[in-house]
Amino acid sequence: MRKVGFSSGAIAYGDFMGALSMLHKAQLQCLELSALRISELEPLLAALPQIDLSAYSYISFHAPSSFPKEMEAWVADMLYRGVPEEWPIILHPDTIFDFSLWTRFGRRVAIENMDRRKPVGRTAYELQKLFTLLPSASLCFDVGHARQCDPSMTEAFLILSRFAHKLVQVHISEVNSASQHDPISHGAMLAFRQIAAMIPEWIPVIIESRVTSTRIQDEAGRALEALSLNH
Amino acid sequence: MIGLSWLDGISRPQDEQLARDIRQALDQIKKKQPGREGVFGTFVSSHDLIHRIGGETDTNANTTRRILLLLESIAIGRPDAHGRVLNNILYRYLEEDRGLWFGSNQSKVPRFLFNDVARYWRTMAVDFAYKQRTRPDGGFLLRNTKLRMSRKLLFLTGMLTCFDCHTRFEDPSQRRDFYRGKPVEAVIDRLREVLNQPPLEILASSLLKYESFDGSIKKLFTAYDEFVGMLADDTLLPNGLTKRKHLDTLPAEDIEGDDVASDARNISHRFRDAISELFLTKDTELGRLTLEYGVF
Numbered sequence: 001m002r003k004v005g006f007s008s009g010a011i012a013y014g015d016f017m018g019a020l021s022m023l024h025k026a027q028l029q030c031l032e033l034s035a036l037r038i039s040e041l042e043p044l045l046a047a048l049p050q051i052d053l054s055a056y057s058y059i060s061f062h063a064p065s066s067f068p069k070e071m072e073a074w075v076a077d078m079l080y081r082g083v084p085e086e087w088p089i090i091l092h093p094d095t096i097f098d099f100s101l102w103t104r105f106g107r108r109v110a111i112e113n114m115d116r117r118k119p120v121g122r123t124a125y126e127l128q129k130l131f132t133l134l135p136s137a138s139l140c141f142d143v144g145h146a147r148q149c150d151p152s153m154t155e156a157f158l159i160l161s162r163f164a165h166k167l168v169q170v171h172i173s174e175v176n177s178a179s180q181h182d183p184i185s186h187g188a189m190l191a192f193r194q195i196a197a198m199i200p201e202w203i204p205v206i207i208e209s210r211v212t213s214t215r216i217q218d219e220a221g222r223a224l225e226a227l228s229l230n231h
Numbered sequence: 232m233i234g235l236s237w238l239d240g241i242s243r244p245q246d247e248q249l250a251r252d253i254r255q256a257l258d259q260i261k262k263k264q265p266g267r268e269g270v271f272g273t274f275v276s277s278h279d280l281i282h283r284i285g286g287e288t289d290t291n292a293n294t295t296r297r298i299l300l301l302l303e304s305i306a307i308g309r310p311d312a313h314g315r316v317l318n319n320i321l322y323r324y325l326e327e328d329r330g331l332w333f334g335s336n337q338s339k340v341p342r343f344l345f346n347d348v349a350r351y352w353r354t355m356a357v358d359f360a361y362k363q364r365t366r367p368d369g370g371f372l373l374r375n376t377k378l379r380m381s382r383k384l385l386f387l388t389g390m391l392t393c394f395d396c397h398t399r400f401e402d403p404s405q406r407r408d409f410y411r412g413k414p415v416e417a418v419i420d421r422l423r424e425v426l427n428q429p430p431l432e433i434l435a436s437s438l439l440k441y442e443s444f445d446g447s448i449k450k451l452f453t454a455y456d457e458f459v460g461m462l463a464d465d466t467l468l469p470n471g472l473t474k475r476k477h478l479d480t481l482p483a484e485d486i487e488g489d490d491v492a493s494d495a496r497n498i499s500h501r502f503r504d505a506i507s508e509l510f511l512t513k514d515t516e517l518g519r520l521t522l523e524y525g526v527f
Contacts (some may be wrong), residue, residue, distance in 0.1 A: 065244065067353030116311060123311075123314075149311065149315065150314070150315045150318050150319075151315070151319060151420060152315070152318035152319045152321070152322035152416070153322075153416055154318040154321075154322070154416040154420060154423075155314075155318070155420045156416070157417065157420070158416075158420060161417075177241055194415070195415070195416070197412075
């Protein structure tokens with residue numbers, strides 16, 4: 001059985017304490033703490049020692065998805081010092097200006113494949129260029145982004161076959177034409193099933209679908225169904 | 232392929248304007264507009280290309296766009312939409328090809344795709360006759376030469392791309408292992424790799440290993456080289472026309488005894504003979520597959 005959980009940003013954007021409260025009731029095994037907005041980074045890191053996360057067997061941390069070049073060193077430093085070493089740090093490659101700032105993270109930093117709005121990291125070819133610059137980095141495979149970039153799932157297949165050894169986490173959701181994360185549709189589920197067998201069962205699955213608290217369990221069930229190995 | 236603007240993502244009212252702007256830009260740089268039949272020079276949604284394969288709604292224009300997109304298109308600008316559409320078209324052909332995945336035949340050629348490529352080749356040949364009737368103003372000989380040369384090359388390219396799904400393995404066990412578990416996306420990847428090459432390179436790389444057929448291979452490429460040279464030759468004939476323009480304007484009833492027409496016919500005959508020597512034989516894997524898939 002796969003381990004599944006939610007991104008705090010999907011449940012309550014910009015309100016990690018509210019998200020944690022809602023997720024606590026769902027009793028899922030995984031959690032991604034999200035500081036997508038740069039203004040969230042400092043308060044979230046400062047709050048970490050006070051938050052009870054003992055219910056989760058897997059936790060990751062999502063770095064801010066946008067910040068100016070002059071703040072990159074500060075962001076990298078905050079993450080390096082503030083995020084526990086065993087938590088993968090999910091990083092959007094388009095936020096990287098200076099790769100040398102991220103090499104010291106080694107495998108701790110997980111590059112996420114991007115949606116089609118972004119100029120980098122969308123395909124296996126583009127990811128290869130990034131992994132050449134950050135050879136120790138791992139991969140957070142966003143199956144919704146991969147489907148948005150190529151609904152035939154060929155690009156997903158290529159990413160998973162080329163970087164299987166780097167895979168540490170999966171993001172799942174429906175990614176709509178405006179690149180927003182929606183609940184998983186039937187069409188997305190059919191597409192995700194095509195490559196489900198390429199994702200080892202022990203890889204944690206983080207749901208990014210924006211759902212209300214009453215839909216958390218349903219969406220977790222859909223994510224598990226989409227990536228079930230029994231099709 | 233010049234002439235298609237892509238609808239990728241949300242349809243917008245401005246899309247038609249975009250197609251008009253491209254046409255206008257071509258006029259400004261004094262380039263010929265693509266095609267007279269309205270197949271190109273317009274915008275196209277990927278929906279029809281992917282979903283309408285076969286049946287009443289797969290029009291001649293739709294088939295033409297789809298097969299040319301697969302066999303000889305390149306993207307201008309960002310390549311992601313182009314790649315996405317190609318992958319999805321190939322997905323249709325492969326995913327629904329039960330014979331490829333579950334058939335008892337040991338040959339692994341995607342028959343659904345192959346049949347559509349073959350259908351397009353025959354469509355081009357039939358349309359040649361149609362244009363003879365609807366365009367009495369000329370162009371017969373140039374169209375005829377192109378049909379015998381570049382259009383035939385296109386068919387060969389499609390055929391060899393399909394055959395590559397079978398021939399690219401070192402031994403049958405490697406092939407069996409690869410096809411286990413219906414790896415649609417892996418086959419798409421292989422096909423895309425082949426199709427990324429220009430047609431002549433696909434042909435050359437497929438023929439490279441048949442050393443004993445060197446004579447025929449040389450004959451084939453020499454003929455094609457002469458064909459390209461003839462159409463690109465800027466030298467003016469005594470009538471003040473280039474060879475290409477001459478072929479384009481020569482009335483069908485004046486072909487007999489015309490030197491340029493005779494040269495063109497001779498080139499196309501050598502091309503045809505070389506293809507027969509290479510592909511209509513049981514002595515090569517390509518020949519065996521041609522006889523198995525290309526005839527019945």
